Amino acid sequence: MSARTTPAPPAPTHAATPEAGPSGGPPSAVTGRPARRGRTLLLALAALLALAALAVVHVGQGTASVDLHTLWQLATGAVADRTADEQSAAVILDSRLPRLAAGLLVGCALGAAGAALQSVSRNMLASPDTLAVNAGAYLAVVAVAAFGVTLPALPAGGTAFLGGLLAAGVVLGLSRAGAGPIRLVLAGSALTLALTGLSGMLLLLRTQQTTGLFAWGNGSLAQIGMQSIDRLAPVALLALAGLLLLGRRLDILALGDDGAAVVGVSPRLTRSVAVILAVVLAAVAVTVAGPIGFVGLCAPAVVRLLSTWAPVLVRHRWFIPASALAGVIVVLGADVALRAVFGAQAGAEVPTGIVTTCFGALVLVVLAYRSRDMGATGGSTAFARLRSRRAFVLTLVVAAVGLLGAVVAGTLLGDARLLFGDVANWLTGRSGSFVTYVLDTRVPRVAAALTAGAALAVAGAVVQAVSRNPLAEPGVLGVVSGAGAGAVTVLTVVPLASFWLIGGSALVGAAAAATLVFGLAARRGLEQNRLVLIGIGVSAGGGAFVSLLIVLTDPYNATKALVWLSGSTYGRTFPELVPVVGALVLALPALAVLRRELDLVGLDGDTPRLLGVRLGATRLILLSIAVVLTGGAVAAVGVIGFVGLVAPHAARALVGRRHVRVIPVSALLGALLVVVSDTVGRTVIAPAQIPVGLVTAVIGAPYFIWLLWRSRAPPSRRRTALSQATRLGKPVAAEPERRS
Structure with a gap:
């Protein structure tokens, strides 16, 4: 503001x-009354x-028992004659008083x-x-x-x-x-x-x-x-x-x-x-x-x-x-x-x-729940334009080619660099033991990054449309944090839990967080700012809960906690990708069927009702799809942020706001972002590795900040144009749109 x-x-x-x-400023003299x-x-x-x-x-x-009598002796200086317990005095003076x-x-x-x-x-x-x-x-x-x-x-x-x-x-x-x-x-x-x-x-x-x-x-x-x-x-x-x-x-x-x-x-x-x-x-x-x-x-x-x-x-x-x-x-x-x-x-x-x-x-x-809506967030101009069919096809092809290149690079690069011939021999079963071991561990990681990135990007596009907030995403709305809290809880209580139990707990945590956030925000009309603020609060609470579990149960293994909370594809196998692949298989056809409703829900609260769309039920279905996608992605690679924000924004800027185009492009861009981030994390300091979630945060946060900076420029330029036109006595024409 x-x-x-x-x-x-x-x-x-x-x-x-x-x-x-x-004007609500300093109080008047009446405040000086007795x-x-x-x-x-x-x-x-x-x-x-x-x-x-x-x-x-x-x-x-504290761990050592200290009664009021000892405290009184310390306060009055009686410890100097050694009548008080010297050990208790040392504990108080060296630890508790500094604390x-x-x-x-x-x-x-x-x-x-x-x-x-x-x-x-x-x-x-x-x-x-x-x-x-x-x-x-x-x-x-x-x-x-x-x-x-x-x-x-x-x-x-x-x-x-x-x-x-x-x-x-x-x-x-x-x-x-x-x-x-x-x-x-x-x-x-x-x-x-x-x-x-x-x-x-x-x-x-x-x-x-x-x-x-x-x-x-x-x-x-x-x-x-x-x-x-x-x-x-x-x-x-x-x-x-x-x-x-x-x-x-x-x-x-x-x-x-x-x-x-x-x-x-x-x-x-x-x-x-x-x-x-x-x-x-x-x-x-x-x-x-x-x-x-x-x-x-x-x-x-x-x-x-x-x-x-x-x-x-x-x-x-x-x-x-x-x-x-x-x-x-x-x-x-x-x-x-x-x-x-x-x-x-x-x-x-x-x-x-x-x-x-x-x-x-x-x-x-x-x-956030008690406040009134505090003004627009300054949405991105990516929501405002329609692009031609040629732009959509070109973007789709370029994104697909870029993703294919990223997958090839992710397969070949790492602590051990391979050649195309090594991959060909591995596919035909003629590779040596070293190449077989490397590719057996590396290819599932690339697949995990690809599918998780696509799932988070599609979930972000759905959340932004339903909330009508271009700055919303599963991470900002607490869904990612909820999924992480569910998975870490099971890992803490059942250290040897199966992958399916961990994945199911992540889904339950994501659903609980989404229910809490959207339930609180929906009671007052799902206002944009309130939705985001409640989501940030729930996300912070979920992160604190996860940290509490880790510190209480395994305080000396911070590396394990950081890897999970930062997102990682390390050690993934193909069976562990079943939840996220299943989520994508179910979600993408459902979103294709609901593409019209998704476009209408993203406009306002009145237009869908006028056109016969049951707004409450449609929102619930769409948000359920987003929760399933997020839970599957977190179960596969842990907590990764900003993918659900960056990919849908880039997609809308490139192909317009029709979700029949936004969804596939978002999936490709999200997969591309996570695959590239995972490859960078595995190669830049090889043989050591950087979790993929940290790389996406470092990439995504500057984009988000640039988006906030950029979103404030068009209105000011528009006001300047209006003022100049007014001084010149000229009418201001509306900006034309390019339609498909």
């Missing part, structure tokens, strides 16, 4: 309160008491950073997570560790700051001229997936140098001593003080850029300084505890809910510290709940960020 066209304040509820100032101040003081007292109680419980939890201090520092930093980013972007969904700040900072830290460089706390924090600042700049640059706040979340999610893919590559390629970073990558408060906290806490306090000093300017900025400029406040300078300070806070949090998810989203949301009862909280000099305090309560509450539910030993192994991510995903789903 453009910063110059959206006068919304950081707290959407302000306008509904009589205490709010003009009753209002009494409510604020009561709220602050309750928050401090809750924080104190959490701190006491937090310090008392508590880390929770205080991280919660305060992330809560304040989220409040500042939401105010600057005027988007209640902005946070260090949705702006990819945490992902950028984490990648910077992992990149340094992957090359064997050990940095002290301050240089490590500086490295994280540079990575987070670069990521925030990209996301804010894409969303500034967008048509709605959904653009920011989509751009942040895409960039987060790309940066996470790069981090995953480093974790897999440099396993020894990055030992322990998988769990830390989910956010862990475990500390050894206070060294990092002592060095980084002053930095966080300075950044927090800077945000408080900017409080009045942020209040004025909430009234709009023009109003702020009139009173001498520079909108651009204020935003830049606030973003830099927020990224500093996020970098401090990542350096101390890793990327703890969604605290920067949840804490300001809680404060906004409380602002309806204590309106003074809408002012930034209260809003920012209140969000910081709420962030501390969220982090410590999650850590206490983690150890209370899973036990002291599991609490030491399970990252706190998994719990906060689950809670944050729930908050995101609730916010």
